[in-house]
Amino acid sequence: MTGHALRDVVALSKRSLRHVLRSPDTIVTTAIMPVAMLLLFVYVFGGAIHAGHGKYVDYLLPGILLITVASGVGYAAFRLFSDVDGGIFERFTAMPITRSALLWAHVLTSVVANFVSLVFVVLIALAMGFRSGAGLSGWLAVVGLVLLFTLALTWLAMIPGLTAKTVDGVSGISYPLIFLPFVSSAFVPTGGMPAPVRRFAEHQPVTSIVDTIRGVFAQQPVGHHAWVAVAWCAGLLLVAYVLAMRTFRRKLS
Amino acid sequence: MTTTPAIEITGLTKSFGDNAVLRGVELAVPAGAVFALLGSNGAGKTTLVRILSTLSKADSGHAAVAGFDLATQTAKVRQSISLTGQFAAVDEILTGRENLQLIAELRHLDRRREIADDLLGRFGLTDAADKRAGVYSGGMRRRLDIAMSLIGDPPVLFLDEPTTGLDLQSRNEVWATIRDLAGQGRTVLLTTQYLEEAEQLADRIAILHQGTIIASGTLPELKGLLPPKKIEYVEKQPTLEEVFLAIVGGSGERRDGRPSTAVSR
Numbered sequence: 338m339t340g341h342a343l344r345d346v347v348a349l350s351k352r353s354l355r356h357v358l359r360s361p362d363t364i365v366t367t368a369i370m371p372v373a374m375l376l377l378f379v380y381v382f383g384g385a386i387h388a389g390h391g392k393y394v395d396y397l398l399p400g401i402l403l404i405t406v407a408s409g410v411g412y413a414a415f416r417l418f419s420d421v422d423g424g425i426f427e428r429f430t431a432m433p434i435t436r437s438a439l440l441w442a443h444v445l446t447s448v449v450a451n452f453v454s455l456v457f458v459v460l461i462a463l464a465m466g467f468r469s470g471a472g473l474s475g476w477l478a479v480v481g482l483v484l485l486f487t488l489a490l491t492w493l494a495m496i497p498g499l500t501a502k503t504v505d506g507v508s509g510i511s512y513p514l515i516f517l518p519f520v521s522s523a524f525v526p527t528g529g530m531p532a533p534v535r536r537f538a539e540h541q542p543v544t545s546i547v548d549t550i551r552g553v554f555a556q557q558p559v560g561h562h563a564w565v566a567v568a569w570c571a572g573l574l575l576v577a578y579v580l581a582m583r584t585f586r587r588k589l590s
Numbered sequence: 591m592t593t594t595p596a597i598e599i600t601g602l603t604k605s606f607g608d609n610a611v612l613r614g615v616e617l618a619v620p621a622g623a624v625f626a627l628l629g630s631n632g633a634g635k636t637t638l639v640r641i642l643s644t645l646s647k648a649d650s651g652h653a654a655v656a657g658f659d660l661a662t663q664t665a666k667v668r669q670s671i672s673l674t675g676q677f678a679a680v681d682e683i684l685t686g687r688e689n690l691q692l693i694a695e696l697r698h699l700d701r702r703r704e705i706a707d708d709l710l711g712r713f714g715l716t717d718a719a720d721k722r723a724g725v726y727s728g729g730m731r732r733r734l735d736i737a738m739s740l741i742g743d744p745p746v747l748f749l750d751e752p753t754t755g756l757d758l759q760s761r762n763e764v765w766a767t768i769r770d771l772a773g774q775g776r777t778v779l780l781t782t783q784y785l786e787e788a789e790q791l792a793d794r795i796a797i798l799h800q801g802t803i804i805a806s807g808t809l810p811e812l813k814g815l816l817p818p819k820k821i822e823y824v825e826k827q828p829t830l831e832e833v834f835l836a837i838v839g840g841s842g843e844r845r846d847g848r849p850s851t852a853v854s855r
Contacts, residue, residue, distance in 0.1 A: 341698065348695040356683050424679035428738070431643040431673040433665060434696050590647055 342435035349429075349442030353416060357450045367409040367454040370515075371401045372461050378524060379465060386525055391555065394467045398459070399550035400523025403543060404515055405458050406451050406487045410494040411511035413447035417498030418507040421588075430589060440495055440585060447491040448484065455483065469554040479550050482563075485570040486546060490514060492577035499584050523547045542569035594657050596621040596746050596777035597642065602651035603801075604637055611637045613801035614651070619779055619794070621745070624772045626792035627781045633798045635781040636676060639750045642779070643673040656746050672739035676750045678731040682724030686715050686734050689723055690741065697742035709737040713767065729760025736767055747771065749780040753787060758834060765790060 357363060375397065378386075383393040417440070420426040429439055459467075471479070494510050501507035518524070520534065521543035527535050538544055545565040552559035597619035604612040611634045619625045629635045640646040642655055644664050653660045656670035681689050690706035699705060710719045713733045718726060723734055732752060739747055752768065753761040768791050771778055782788055788795045789809060796806035805812060828836075 344698065345696060348692060352681065352684065352688075352692055355688070359683050423682070424675045424677045425681055427640075427645055427675050428673060428679040429696070431645055431668060431671065432693075432696055433668040589645065 342438060345434045345438035346441045346445070349438055350445045353442050353446040354449060356416060357446060363412045364450055364453050364457070367412060367450070368405060368457045368461075370408055371405040371458050374404065375401050375458070375462060375465065388526055392466060392468075394462055394465050395469070395554065396551065397524065398462045398467055399547045399554070400518045400521070400543070401458060401462070402455055402483055402550065403486065403518050403523065403546060405454050406483065406490055407514035407517070408511050409451040409454050410447060410487070410490045410514070411508050412450065413443055413491050414494035414498040414501070414507045414510050415504070416446070417443045417495060418501050418504065421499060436589065437582070437585070440581065443495065443498070444488065444491050447494070448487055451487045451491075452484075470556050471554050475553045475556065478553055478563075482546060482549060482566060482570065485567065485574065489570050489574035489577055492574060492581045495581040496577070496584050499581070499588055517541065518543045518547070521547060542566070542573065545569060594621070595619055596623070597625075597653070597655050597779060599638075599642075599653045600651055602638070602641065602653055603649045604634075604641060604646070605649055611801055612641075612648070615798070615801070615803055617796055617803050617806065619777060621777050622775050623793045624768070624778045624780065624791055626788035626795045627779060627798055628783070628785065628788045628795055629781070629798035630783055634801050635783075635798055636750055638798065639673070639748050639779070639781055643671055643748050644668055645673075670744055671746045671748060672742075672744040674735050674739045674747070674749045674752065676754065678728075678735040680723040680726075680731055680734050680738065683722060685720050686710060686723055686726070687719045689734060689738060693738045693741045699742060705741060709740065712770075713737045714763075727760060728756045729763040732756065732760065732764050733767055736764070736771075740771075745775070746777045746779070749778060751781055751783070753782070753784070758831065759838070 375394070378397055379394045383397075386393060388396040420429075420439075426439065430436055469475070493514075497507050497510045521527070521538050521541060523543060527538045527544065530538055545562050546569065548562045549559045549566040552562065595618040597617065599615050599617040602612055602615040603610070615634075615638060627635055627638065637646065641648050642653060642660070644660065644667055648660075655667045658666040658670065660667055681692070684692065687706045687710060690709055691702045694702040694705045706719075707716075710716045713736070715730060715734060715737070718730060723731060726734065736749070736752070739749075749768065753764050756764060765787070768778065768780065772791075772793075780787075780791065792809075794806070794808055795812060796803050797812075798804075805815065
């Protein structure tokens with residue numbers, strides 16, 4: 338039975354990856370907004386921001402990576418919505434397949450598509466002077482954490498993908514997720530924020546994730562930030578997964 | 591061929607909130623028949639098909655498809671059916687061939703390329719095989735849709751309003767396709783709101799009205815329910831359909847690419 342489940346996930350992932358390959362613009366547009374922010378903040382606002390000793394692009398990149406994922410999962414929600422809206426979702430669910438494979442295929446596709454977008458953003462950052470002395474293990478840790486974050490946000494995006502009534506509704510998922518990094522340590526240190534804002538910024542997931550990635554890139558000890566970041570991502574992933582699966586089952590009853 | 595009905599429904603009910611859509615449906619569809627479920631919009635046709643194809647659960651009552659109980663043998667039911675929903679459920683970004691191969695893969699079949707090529711040929715889609723389904727005409731899309739339903743040879747096919755929204759020529763193409771499906775031991779349950787469609791295609795017809803089956807039988811049986819016929823002389827005028835088809839040249843493209851001769855019917 339699990340062999341079948343795997344075959345179904347593979348078959349459906351191939352399909353949905355083909356969708357991405359045939360509209361490569363989605364990978365580019367996923368990256369365009371984060372890249373535009375990178376340029377804007379480094380070359381326009383960056384001069385006025387005091388964020389420690391290093392280059393501002395080094396400070397900024399981790400937050401930009403999270404924004405890339407936040408905008409990328411909007412497409413995952415959109416692809417699922419299109420399946421539901423177009424009727425092919427019903428065709429698949431009336432077939433003798435493992436039903437959850439329908440969601441897993443979109444989740445895996447989202448991970449792959451986001452990864453490509455992230456590589457694109459990192460290359461731009463490198464061209465803008467971003468440098469890190471982090472070794473292989475450091476980069477693997479960053480990839481692992483961003484992957485966990487991507488999985489959590491993708492499962493969250495499956496919910497509007499299943500329930501949205503219109504295309505506009507489904508792409509709405511990205512906006513609050515893109516906004517969250519602004520009220521964190523992603524763009525400016527939290528120290529200069531008024532107390533209530535600061536309290537929020539320091540206790541929301543983005544800050545711990547950004548601080549961890551920044552620390553790894555700068556080869557500095559990340560301390561408890563790393564565990565808080567992993568706990569946030571894992572917790573969010575668990576909650577999003579449970580809610581998405583419940584929405585999925587409810588849709589099919 | 592088995593003697594048990596392909597579909598057997600007793601006392602099926604389904605409500606959405608206060609709205610009782612199905613109020614005790616009783617129906618038996620013999621195996622190997624093309625069975626038309628006739629009803630106006632909102633009669634509950636789609637709800638019934640969704641229940642029979644395991645997409646939705648009934649509130650009460652029993653139903654069996656291909657001899658398997660819907661409630662307890664769901665996996666076996668899914669093995670035995672295929673659903674062609676109200677809107678052609680093809681993947682518009684994939685090509686016709688890829689659509690067919692995908693379904694074959696999901697049914698865990700080997701020799702997927704041969705399966706796809708065979709169906710593309712049978713459904714007159716060979717020339718369009720490597721074009722994206724998104725550029726297909728309505729009729730081609732429906733044909734691809736039905737071809738996808740045949741993969742894995744499920745004994746029971748559900749066609750939910752197969753010609754709604756199609757132009758006349760596409761409709762004729764789809765009718766020809768459905769006629770070809772019959773007589774291979776396969777059971778086809780099609781829903782329609784067009785009386786002519788039921789008359790043209792079905793061996794047996796049931797009328798679903800306000801959530802219950804109010805009549806069921808062969809066309810002559812249903813006609814027998816009416817008062818005895820009287821003979822009148824009416825001058826035969828060509829219908830607009832005949833005029834249209836005569837002018838545009840046949841019922842659209844046939845499988846072999848030659849114009850068909852629907853005009854001479």
